Amino acid sequence: TNEIKEMVREISAKDDYDVVLVELGGTVGDIESQPFLEALRQLRNEEGSKNVMFVHVTFVPYLNAAGEFKTKPTQHSSKELRSMGINPDMIVLRSQEHIDDDIKRKIAHFCDVDFDAVVNTPDAQSIYEVPLVLDRENAGQFISDRINLGIDFENDKNTLNEWSEIVDSLKIQDPVVTIGIVGKYVELEDAYISIRESLHHAAAKNGVKMNIVYLSSDVDVKDENELKAFEEELSKLDGILIPGGFGDRGVEGKLQAVDYAIENEVPIFGICLGMQCMVIQFARRIGMDDANSSEFKEDLKYPVIDMMEEQKKIKNMGGTMRLGAYDCKLIDGTKTKEAYGEDLIQERHRHRFEYNNEYRDVLTGNGLVIAGTTPDDFLVEIVELPDHPWFIGCQFHPEFKSRPNNAHPLFASFVKASFENKE
Structure with a gap:
């Protein structure tokens, strides 16, 4: 775990970065992920909760036969993470269709996060649309406030203008x-x-x-x-x-x-x-x-x-x-x-x-x-x-x-x- 933490710190020290994004792939509970999860738990403890944020990305399946989204997999993976000492600050819900606020409130309630911290990213026409989807869900502002980046997404309307133009050109x-x-x-x-x-x-x-x-x-x-x-x-x-x-x-x-x-x-x-x-x-x-x-x-x-x-x-x-x-x-x-x-x-x-x-x-x-x-x-x-x-x-x-x-x-x-x- 010390080597993993050192690697993350070396990256952050190499250049003048505002944020270092660490992606841990796989499925919660996989044995091969355990050393990395423990290293990240320790990193948050050592660096302070204001300097490390956990975002849990999970898939919410939709069952056509039942006509509803199933939130149990998300609840179980969040519970498993908490048992390892990692409490997600934000949960990003991947889905094939849009998830309404009632489902998001249910997930917030059972996964112990704020309602504003539950973000939905349904399938998009292009992967490049995802940042715009996240912006509409106010994910950027939530992250900025959580780790004190000092960005005002509400008043700075030019934040993603260039990216929006790129997405339009790709269409x-x-x-x-x-x-x-x-x-x-x-x-x-x-x-x-x-x-x-x-x-x-x-x-x-x-x-x-x-x-x-x-x-x-x-x-x-x-x-x-x-x-x-x-x-x-x-x-x-x-x-x-x-x-x-x-x-x-x-x-x-x-x-x-x-x-x-x-x-x-x-x-x-x-x-x-x-x-x-x-x-x-x-x-x-x-x-x-x-x-x-x-x-x-x-x-x-x-x-x-x-x-x-x-x-x-x-x-x-x-x-x-x-x-x-x-x-x-x-x-x-x-x-x-x-x-x-x-x-x-x-x-x-x-x-x-x-x-x-x-x-x-x-x-x-x-x-x-x-x-x-x-x-x-x-x-x-x-x-x-x-x-x-x-x-x-x-x-x-x-x-x-x-x-x-x-x-x-x-x-x-x-x-x-x-x-x-x-x-």
Whole structure:
């Protein structure tokens, strides 16, 4: 428990934060949560009740057969928390429909909290509406008063104006831009949740509605009928996005999507493995038929994507990862530099293989532009084609830095180009 408390304190001391939000997931009563619950109980005791607030989020099911909400699960979880020494200051009720005041009063009565401390967040059209729902329930004012933040939500009407405008922009219904995510994990859409949300952020910035189509890259490109069907689906898209991934399954389908985008001048954005597929397919198009990544095949004639020499000696896969944020220098005259408007950026990485510098001259000599490198010019971070409407691949993961009120520059530029392609 001491280590857990110290971790929370270190975060709060690192920067000048007004509030540190600690989320403890799971279900009350789970054995794996007990050390964390005890640590938080101790933290409140040590820091003072005016400095630590507990918010209990609970689901209130609605039974259609009975025509009523069932509050017993919430009552039991609150009772269980109290038995552990944690008294919730606020209870947030998740529900599929709106919960009326009578139900909220019942929960307040049996869970030993004020009526004003019971907040309902029914299902919303967009997750970004939730802060506005909480504001309508006066949750912000209650929290501010409880831990002495000194914010007057009642008189400061501008508190969530910007956020409200963002939510409105995300609700735009027309015009529509259609982006296809070509990957091998498309059966579970949440596998690409960060990319999905980044596209929505970029659409809002460009004043368009985002329509995302998920296409499986697990395609047998040697089967003419399967390939034709795949290309027919690609033809319906305004832009193509190739996300990251590991392993060789589905790679040939991604390469085919890259080739289609080049041939038909469809805007295409490659991220991590997607960028590597762009390099591989470009190499194949200029006569390097055996071009591939050494991740997928050994003894290649043209390993245009390879692991760095210093990493090959490391046997543990996690040890060979290039993880975290790194600086990237942008090259003048590129679409990437135009999108960012900066000389030096910092982006987050998670990969093992890199653009092979042995093929740097031959690839650039045939038209593939290096748009970004590490500050020492050693590692290639971004590639693009200047004579294509929008063909950019990046080795990093820009989706991790996109925000609803600050769409990532590459995503914003990509969506803009895709919409222009539609027109």
